[in-house]
Amino acid sequence: xxxxxxxxxxxxxxxxxxxxxxxxxxxxxxxxxxxxxxxxxxxxxxxxxxxxxxxxxxxxxxxxxxxxxxxxxxxxxxxxxxxxxxxxxxxxxxxxxxxxxxxxxxxxx
Amino acid sequence: xxxxxxxxxxxxxxxxxxxxxxxxxxxxxxxxxxxxxxxxxxxxxxxxxxxxxxxxxxxxxxxxxxxxxxxxxxxxxxxxxxxxxxxxxxxxxxxxxxxxxxxxxxxxxxxx
Numbered sequence: 001x002x003x004x005x006x007x008x009x010x011x012x013x014x015x016x017x018x019x020x021x022x023x024x025x026x027x028x029x030x031x032x033x034x035x036x037x038x039x040x041x042x043x044x045x046x047x048x049x050x051x052x053x054x055x056x057x058x059x060x061x062x063x064x065x066x067x068x069x070x071x072x073x074x075x076x077x078x079x080x081x082x083x084x085x086x087x088x089x090x091x092x093x094x095x096x097x098x099x100x101x102x103x104x105x106x107x108x109x
Numbered sequence: 110x111x112x113x114x115x116x117x118x119x120x121x122x123x124x125x126x127x128x129x130x131x132x133x134x135x136x137x138x139x140x141x142x143x144x145x146x147x148x149x150x151x152x153x154x155x156x157x158x159x160x161x162x163x164x165x166x167x168x169x170x171x172x173x174x175x176x177x178x179x180x181x182x183x184x185x186x187x188x189x190x191x192x193x194x195x196x197x198x199x200x201x202x203x204x205x206x207x208x209x210x211x212x213x214x215x216x217x218x219x220x221x
Contacts, residue, residue: 032208036210042214042215043212043215044210044212046209046210046211049207049208087150089152093208093209095164095165096142096165097210099151
């Protein structure tokens with residue numbers, strides 16, 4: 001059974017702070033990793049699809065890196081804003097998406 | 110242009126009733142899913158269909174029956190609703206090389 005772990009479970013930061021969190025996954029038979037952003041009372045929204053070791057993707061102030069050899073991906077948010085408050089999920093695709101438990105980010109003004 | 114739509118958005122019903130939730134996607138994807146957001150806010154996969162064929166059924170009670178009339182639709186029918194069925198249900202679709210999932214807005218089901 002694939003195990004996808006995320007840490008920390010929750011994070012509270014001040015507006016303007018930069019932050020990052022981790023997704024860990026089994027490094028064998030890696031195919032791809034997805035990052036999703038899930039705001040409260042909305043539906044998850046895809047942020048990045050990462051496939052290659054050393055990949056780095058960026059969308060505005062959010063970026064992600066991937067290390068398939070050691071089995072982790074980092075998500076970075078530069079200069080956090082209150083609208084970044086959400087749960088960030090990573091997932092491994094296959095017959096079904098195996099989701100991590102998420103990191104719940106709260107950005108205070 | 111809504112990519113994945115679900116109806117209804119809210120559903121309040123009594124125990125024992127039978128209800129359906131509809132899902133439609135206009136992305137041309139081959140695969141569709143139903144998820145249940147559990148009490149801890151985790152997403153749990155219930156079903157997956159690829160091109161109208163069931164490929165995943167994750168230990169879901171028989172009272173839940175998905176139906177896919179065509180690859181753009183995956184409806185969820187629930188018989189004899191129970192209090193524990195109260196949750197938010199998300200439909201999603203995926204396709205193409207990247208295979209990221211596109212989620213519908215969710216249906217909040219409340220069973221009283």
